[in-house]
Amino acid sequence: MKIAVDAMGGDNAPEEIVKGIELARDAYPDMEFQLYGPKERIQALVTNEERIEIVHAASVIAMEDEPVRAVRSKKDSSIVLAATAVKEGRADAFFSAGNTGAVLAAGLFIIGRIKGIDRPGLTTTLPVVTGDATGSFTMLDVGANADYKLTNLEQFAVLGNFYGQTVMGIEKPKVGLLNNGTEADKGDKVHRAAFEQLSSMENINFIGNVESRELLNGAADVVVTDGFTGNATLKAIEGTALSMLSLIRSKIMASTKAKMGYVLSRNAFHEVGQVMDYSKHGGAVLLGLKGAVVKTHGSAKAETVRNTMGQIHQIVASGLIAKTVAYFEDAKATTTDAEK
């Protein structure tokens, strides 16, 4: 499988991106990489060119560039060239740690949507932290679209269900609708209609509404939400975790007794850190496109890049995209037949 990599995206690019790709190359013998960026600069960083092709990209889309305009005007940028490789079938997946809006725009406008999908959903995986659980759950849309319709939520449920089955390896993922209460009549008009709609879909294991407070307790394997709510929820989870860590740290440092207690419970703290380490969960996937598009944190270091390649390996090897295309083609054929 071939992966088109935006070598210039992110705070630590290109050094950490290249380092991470070399780690992934060593870990996955069936992966080949195309690194898009200024050729001489990238070449100087690569220590071994086995299964690594460097493709010259003269420009870079900066973090502050307006995404759609940049994707349409910077045709020689690393993001646009890498996405074009997927569009033209020269690569199976597009990876970047760069400007999120530009990655989404390149995915949407260059690679394009699967026929039958109105809007792609940005999909992320988060840890389940209850008890001894070491699992995770998947949530979409976490911010690709600010506006939404009922049909988008339905499609996110189908996309998330496929992701749960093929990438997370769960036979019948529990699909929940993020809402402000578990009862069927909770939420705005669209969410109430979505509850009805998802309840009637036989191909998904819909467990009803889930509240944001239960997400990290493993309430559902796949959490369906609109992009506005999903993005706000994701940031609240990340922000709360960081604030709690900072509060605990300040209280430990405030007294000698607490410091002594920390020494004794250091291993437990380390384990908490391991569970919450987002770098292990790879990147966010833009589901619903004709190729795999994965965006990782802008601050990603080599280890995160390597882990994200593991996730991409799973996505490509599982045939997720082809299965999704086939599903929506069948759905369209069934609708057309029913209309005749």
Added chain:
Amino acid sequence: MTKQEIFDKIGSIIEDRFEVEHDKVTNDLNFRTDLDADSIDFVEFIMELEDTFGAEISDDDAEKLNTIGQVVDYVYDHQETAE
């Protein structure tokens, strides 16, 4: 390419992309008011036109295109400039 040929190509893109019936595709059809399309749909449509006709349509020009007739004229004029 004649204006009719350009119209036919654009018409089939519109029918396919926006699920519009063939007889509704006329020069007066307005993308912004007659179709259930938002700004994302419109950028996708413009980029498909660029791929189909091999011409680049700047954002400033794209903003002025509202009807099929205007797009046909635009593509026709820019094709002549290119030749």
